[in-house]
Amino acid sequence: MPSALEVQHLRKNYGGTTVVDDLSFTVEAGEIFGLIGPNGAGKTTAIECATGVRTPDAGHVRVLGTDPHALPQAVRRRVGLQLQESGLPKRLTVAEAIELFASFYPSAAPQEEWLERWGLAKHHATAYADLSGGQKQRLGLALALVHDPDLVVLDEMFAGLDPRARMESQQRVRSICEQGTTVVLVTHFMDEAEALCDRVALLDEGRCVALGPPNALTNRLGASVRVRFTAPDGFDPETLMGLDRVASVRQNHAQVAVYGHDPLLSAVTKVLDERGRRPSDLRAEPTSLEDVFLRETGTALAPALTGETTGF
Numbered sequence: 518m519p520s521a522l523e524v525q526h527l528r529k530n531y532g533g534t535t536v537v538d539d540l541s542f543t544v545e546a547g548e549i550f551g552l553i554g555p556n557g558a559g560k561t562t563a564i565e566c567a568t569g570v571r572t573p574d575a576g577h578v579r580v581l582g583t584d585p586h587a588l589p590q591a592v593r594r595r596v597g598l599q600l601q602e603s604g605l606p607k608r609l610t611v612a613e614a615i616e617l618f619a620s621f622y623p624s625a626a627p628q629e630e631w632l633e634r635w636g637l638a639k640h641h642a643t644a645y646a647d648l649s650g651g652q653k654q655r656l657g658l659a660l661a662l663v664h665d666p667d668l669v670v671l672d673e674m675f676a677g678l679d680p681r682a683r684m685e686s687q688q689r690v691r692s693i694c695e696q697g698t699t700v701v702l703v704t705h706f707m708d709e710a711e712a713l714c715d716r717v718a719l720l721d722e723g724r725c726v727a728l729g730p731p732n733a734l735t736n737r738l739g740a741s742v743r744v745r746f747t748a749p750d751g752f753d754p755e756t757l758m759g760l761d762r763v764a765s766v767r768q769n770h771a772q773v774a775v776y777g778h779d780p781l782l783s784a785v786t787k788v789l790d791e792r793g794r795r796p797s798d799l800r801a802e803p804t805s806l807e808d809v810f811l812r813e814t815g816t817a818l819a820p821a822l823t824g825e826t827t828g829f
Contacts, residue, residue: 675709
């Protein structure tokens with residue numbers, strides 16, 4: 518059985534700027550694969566080139582064993598795309614949108630069945646512009662899956678959703694995969710990717726900086742827990758390197774991240790207490806893909822991407 522998606526040495530330039538730079542990864546059939554990284558990392562351009570929406574400047578691409586640029590119609594019948602920008606007319610109703618997309622495929626599910634399956638029946642006459650963020654996301658998924666594709670690409674499906682809608686979206690992604698569809702999740706939400714994906718490719722400036730199962734990537738950090746705090750005035754975080762449980766210490770302005778193994782928090786707290794310097798924001802967290810990104814690029818993710826208020 519061929520891989521669901523094979524990308525080798527993909528490159529794309531815009532006006533002299535390299536957006537995707539020698540990118541390679543493979544998505545196996547039946548998995549949830551994450552293409553993740555900060556905004557501007559080249560994720561959307563990469564997946565559009567990989568699925569035939571855009572033409573790459575260099576590289577080898579196969580979708581379910583087929584060249585999407587040589588045989589675009591054959592690929593479109595087997596791939597569903599929920600892109601970051603839907604492009605749907607504002608006054609198009611839910612029912613009209615599903616009817617339109619279903620007309621593109623001979624094997625699409627009946628409209629009534631599809632509205633009911635995705636919980637959109639009561640919104641069938643609602644214009645796209647009047648839907649909530651969660652409802653728009655649900656409609657986008659329904660349109661991407663209306664022809665029962667073998668592979669579906671979900672681009673930034675968690676953007677703009679409240680916590681409840683994000684949880685429901687996670688459940689939908691798992692359900693899609695359980696029903697036999699391979700999923701490529703394109704997102705800058707690393708916590709979502711870590712919770713959902715079998716494997717991830719972590720992108721920065723168009724290049725893959727880490728590839729593998731999320732837990733394998735975090736295990737390479739040599740630490741299972743991270744302690745964060747704001748450094749008190751006059752405190753040198755390097756003094757923590759002498760502790761048995763500490764693997765490394767990073768500082769970004771006043772923010773300190775200490776990596777190691779439990780009971781790391783109690784060890785760090787003891788040192789701070791001995792100096793009368795315990796900060797109010799002292800806390801421990803499991804290591805994550807965010808830490809992998811920091812190690813591989815030397816750059817912390819922006820707070821808006823991590824849900825945090827610190828520089829780590």
